[in-house]
Amino acid sequence: MKKGLLLFLFPLLVFSVFDGYCQSINEPTTVKGNLYLGVAESHVKSNLKYEYVAIEDGISEISFYLTNDVEVDELHGEGIKGYSFNKDNAQIPFGILTVDFKEQLEKGQKIRFTLSYSGTSSKGFWGQTYKWIDIDPDFMILPAFTDHHTFDYEIIAKVDDPDYKFVDAKNQQMTSPLNVKAPSANYFASIVAGSKINFNQFTEDGYTVNIISNKPDSVVNYLGYKNLEILKFFNSTIGGKKKVNSFSVLYRPMPDSIFRTIRNLTNDRLIMFTNNHDHIHTLAHEISHFWWNRGNDFTMEKWLNESYAQYSELLYVRHTEGLEKFQQEISYLGKVSQKLPALLKSDRFGKNWSDLLYIKGPYLLYQLEEFLGKEKFMQLLSNLNEKEVSNTEEMLCELEKISNSEIRDMFYQKLME
Structure with missing residues (x-):
């Protein structure tokens, strides 16, 4: 999720007496x-x-x-x-x-x-x-x-x-x-x-996406088929044996300047989306959270959630817009990353937490892909999801299994410097 309660009952409902x-x-x-x-x-x-x-x-x-x-x-x-x-x-x-x-x-x-x-x-x-x-x-x-x-x-x-x-x-x-x-x-x-919110369902190749919106049909149709495209791409790459067949997108009508929050409910497979509908890359980030939903939210272990989702978004960019656009994004990440402290040594809520999760973490994953090669790297992502890896130590163990201890140690050092 880029950037976390309750509700209430009618008088008709009967509660036990809470007075002790x-x-x-x-x-x-x-x-x-x-x-x-x-x-x-x-x-x-x-x-x-x-x-x-x-x-x-x-x-x-x-x-x-x-x-x-x-x-x-x-x-x-x-x-x-x-x-x-x-x-x-x-x-x-x-x-x-x-x-x-x-x-x-x-x-x-x-x-x-x-x-x-x-x-x-x-x-x-x-x-x-x-x-x-x-x-x-x-x-x-x-x-x-x-x-x-x-x-x-x-x-x-x-x-x-x-x-x-x-x-x-x-x-x-x-x-x-x-x-x-x-x-x-x-x-x-x-x-x-x-008022006047509709449910619209899109189905293709066994996948289903529901768009919940009061936007015009042209916007709803664009969102529906783009979400199906993203879903199929991730199922064939990072999904491995953990396939996702359906989800819903609730498209808020407010413009970006009023309300920018994007929220992901992985248990119910619901995304709440506010950005302009042509910001489809952000939707790719949120959809990838159906797989990348791990790591302690209150430590830098959250990189297993957000950094992986951000790099998954870039993988979708490479898939749909080509290598040149992808390399432009990577060049920016590399330039900013040089100025950032060690990812795993940093404070989750310190000065650089956002750049570490959304810039340095994805850049380190790019470097790992370059070192392993695309095929092995995609196998790593698939294995992480199949094994439901929940911390960096487990991630490094999976890395060693498809490579060797030297590569594991090399990547660990990058996380610590």
């Missing part, structure tokens, strides 16, 4: 609740019920990122001492909601509490111009744990305008309300609603 805490072993944190969206006033109102399970001993508080646009209406539970909502954060564009417990929790201990908040959102609503609402995770309209705590969630979202329907990409339909239930580290599923 007890022992719980090997259970996930769960979140259930409602999200109400007001189109005309760009208003959001939520009610969330948490069953938080401590992942270690001695936890006395937890905190969430949450948009500054809302006020906390209620936060209560028998084990809750109090809370604070700090909106004055110079380093991040969100508030931090901190919940204090009456007692420190032991590992596996569960505490239950209810969180309600509401306000007029400055992000995500494009009612007048585009007839569109997009509760993207980057907006933090829905809270995310600051420690990236994992959880299971079940949320129902409702919108107050009958002309708007939610995009239920998983079931390929428009619906109101939207019921989302899934395990997730940070609410990776956006809530999207709009």
